[in-house]
Amino acid sequence: MRTRSRLVPSLAVAALALGLAACSPDGADTSDGAPAASADVAADAADAAEPENLPDGWTFAAGSDxxxxxxxxxxxxxxxxxxxxxxTVTDASKIIVGGDDVAEILGGLGLADLVYAAPTNSASEISLNAPEQYEFSQETGxxxxxxxGGTLFIGNNTARHGDVAAQFRKAGVDAVVVDDQQSTGDKIRAVASYLGVDEAGEELAADVDAxxxxxxxxASGLGDLRVLQVTSSGAGGANAVVGTGTAGADVAEALGVTSVGVEAKLRGFSRDYSDEGLLGTEPDVLLLGTADLxxxxxxxxxxxxxxxxxxxPAGQANRVIxxxxxxxxxxxxxxxAGALALAQALAETAE
Structure with a gap:
């Protein structure tokens, strides 16, 4: 079977008693990947390359706007x-980001150069280009x-980073945390508000919402597809199922498809699953990121x-995106942009 590839430009700016369970805070998404400067964001997406190790018959889909x-x-x-x-946020000259989502939002606001430190397991180019890399675990604390030595900590998960932020503030360093269960647009608005650029945040969020x-x-004609998104970057670099409060959850909701992880009430990038449970969810489509592959x-x-x-069913039919x-x-x-690319890819795989 021939490998398929889609590069899509946007036209506008169960009661799963099958081994799936609610996610613990440690299973939350902390890594939630793009360019070193906002001017390069669109170009980077347009140049997104198909992975060299894309298995035969799997589909690569990428938006470009x-x-x-x-x-x-x-x-x-x-x-x-x-x-x-x-x-009260007073100094954002050296931002420690809690994950790739915060870094990417800063990049989208034209503020990638303020990202001073990022997690070692990052996938975002902005995070990877940060002057400092850190490993956060129960051991490092x-x-x-x-x-x-940052001036502002922006966490991306209230369960995981709430206490961390409090300790930062106790030490005299400004710290805020984004509510990870918000929509993507509201996360953008939140990060923008922490830097006093609400108007710019609203503009960017409105573009994404559009x-x-x-x-x-x-995606209106797709019907009820069951999509299971998995990742290699759960807490501690563990394999995980993608659930609520994630980009994948927002995209699934927008497309009107069922996210298996959301249906199971898993939070973030969750490790609370079993192989038998995943088999029983019978997904129509499997979804993963390039860094996972x-x-x-x-x-x-x-x-x-x-x-x-x-x-x-997804694996047997080779419906993997x-x-x-x-x-x-x-x-x-x-x-x-990713949502539009996925909508067209799903329409193609459903044929």
Missing amino acids: VPSVDAEPALPVDVVDGTGTEV TEGLLSV QLAEASET EEWGGLEGFAAAFPTLLDT VMPDDQIKVSGPASG
Whole structure:
């Protein structure tokens, strides 16, 4: 079977008692991937290359119209973050980001150069290009993050980063946390508000929301497809199922398809699943990011990571779609372009 590839430009700026369970905070998405400067965002998406190790018959889909704006922080600013904490942000010159989503949103606002430190397991080019890389775990704790020397911490998960932010503030460093269960547009608005650039954030979020709406129209004839998104970048670099509060969840909602992870009430990138449970969900389509495929090393590694998925209806029919990480794993400016690309890819695989 021939490999299919789709590069799509946007036209506008069960009661699963099958081994799936609610996700613990440690299973939340903390890595939720793009260019080193906002001016390069659209170009980077347009140049998205099909993975060299894309298995025969799998589909690669990528959007090519990623919106961006140019903003300049207006500080100090008083905000209420995703944990309900009142914070005064005074210095954003060296931002420690909690994950790729925060980094990508900053990039979309034209502020990628403010990203000073990012997690070591990042997929975003903005995060990877940060001057400092850190590993956050129960072993390293907040002390390791404080030693990085940033001026502002922006966490991306209230369950995982709420206490971390509180410790930052206790040490005299500004810290806020984005509510990870918000929509992508609201996450963009939140990050923008932390830097006093609400108007720019609203513009960027509106562009992404418009693309998601366009994708919804494109997908109107798809019917009830069951999509299972998996990743190699759960907490601690573990294999995981993608659930609520993620870019994949937003995209699935926009397209009117069923996200297996959301249906099972899994939060973020969750490790709370069983191979038998995944087999029983009977997905029509499997979805993953390019960094996941790279981490697994191709088909053999994917099969080793999720032994039962090739036996599901999606696996048996070879209905597997691979997308750029910033378009399907990261809640940021590229989500809308990714949604449109996925809508067209799903329509093609359903034929």
